[in-house]
Amino acid sequence: MSKVFLHVGCGGARKENTTPGFAGPEWKELRLDIDPAAQPDFISSITDMKAVASESVDALYSSHNIEHLYAHEVPLALNEFLRVLRPDGFAVITCPDLRSVAALIAADQLTETAYVSPAGPIAPLDIVYGHRPSLAAGNIFMSHRCGFTKKVLGATLLQSGFRHAAMIDRGAQHFDLWALAAKGAMDEAGLRGLVALHFPQS
Numbered sequence: 001m002s003k004v005f006l007h008v009g010c011g012g013a014r015k016e017n018t019t020p021g022f023a024g025p026e027w028k029e030l031r032l033d034i035d036p037a038a039q040p041d042f043i044s045s046i047t048d049m050k051a052v053a054s055e056s057v058d059a060l061y062s063s064h065n066i067e068h069l070y071a072h073e074v075p076l077a078l079n080e081f082l083r084v085l086r087p088d089g090f091a092v093i094t095c096p097d098l099r100s101v102a103a104l105i106a107a108d109q110l111t112e113t114a115y116v117s118p119a120g121p122i123a124p125l126d127i128v129y130g131h132r133p134s135l136a137a138g139n140i141f142m143s144h145r146c147g148f149t150k151k152v153l154g155a156t157l158l159q160s161g162f163r164h165a166a167m168i169d170r171g172a173q174h175f176d177l178w179a180l181a182a183k184g185a186m187d188e189a190g191l192r193g194l195v196a197l198h199f200p201q202s
Contacts, residue, residue, distance in 0.1 A: 002028045003058040006084060008046050009065035011038050018061045019092060021197030030057065035141055047076040052084045060084065060091040067095045068130075071146040078160035085183045091162070092198045093179045097169045098147040101127045104172075114175060127175055150177055157181045166195050174200075 005022050007015065007029050015022055015029040022029070032049065033040040042051040046065055060081050066074055081091050104114055104124045113121040119131060126132055127144075134142040148156070150169045157165040162181035169177050178199050182191065 002026055004028045004030060004056070005059040005061055006030050006032060006052060006057045008032045008049075008060060008062045008081075009034070009068075010040055011035070013063070018063070019198040019200075021194070022059070022061060022092075027059075046080060047073050049080045049084060054083050055086045055089075057084050058086055058089050060089070062091065062093045064095055066093065067144045067147055068141065069145055074146060074156060075160050078157065078162070082161050082183055087184050088186075089184075090180060090182045090186075090194060093153075093157075093181065095148055095153065095177055096127045096144075097149065097171075097175055097177045098128070099149045100169065100172050100175050115173075148177060153177055153179055164191055166191050168199060170200070 003026060005018075005027055007013070007018060010031040010033050014031075015027065018029075021027070030042070030052075031038070031040040032042040032044055032046070032052065034043065034045050036043050042049070044051050046062070047069065062081070066077060069077060085091065101114070101124050104110070104112070105128075110125050111123045114124055114127065115122055120133065122131070128147065130143040150167050154165050154167045157179060163184055164182040164186050166180045167177065180191065180195050180198060
């Protein structure tokens with residue numbers, strides 16, 4: 001029997017663009033996005049996912065979504081993540097790492113290229129406030145309204161009700177944070193096993 005994961009804020013991405021763990025045949029993907037152009041299974045904000053039944057998915061994947069919320073909306077989204085997860089479910093969440101980006105800003109490199117993405121060169125200004133070409137093209141969903149460091153993201157997940165959270169920050173090469181948060185009790189071996197399946201290895 002296949003397991004189901006909810007891919008929130010999916011945009012045009014599919015399961016093969018998520019994690020090695022979710023990309024396998026044992027996982028079925030359901031897609032949710034606020035933008036109808038993404039052709040998701042559910043059209044919804046991540047702060048109010050009433051279209052998704054409570055405790056209906058085994059896992060949830062959120063890549064670069066929570067920074068698009070205002071800070072006071074983040075707990076609303078995380079509560080929704082918890083609601084739709086089954087009791088033994090988990091969430092994989094990734095977002096920009098403001099600590100590593102801040103080092104470039106402090107070095108007065110605000111508009112210099114930090115890395116090159118499939119969408120083109122990305123500067124610290126894009127990482128902090130949102131991808132400027134996308135915003136200029138009218139995609140206001142791409143604006144960033146809050147941000148996280150490893151410490152803050154981990155604390156926010158636990159304060160919102162997740163029982164355990166494993167975290168990595170990948171530093172100046174990637175400028176991102178990864179979190180794996182378990183809804184229910186999970187031993188260290190179980191958490192480490194999921195991390196090995198879902199966190200990037202480089």
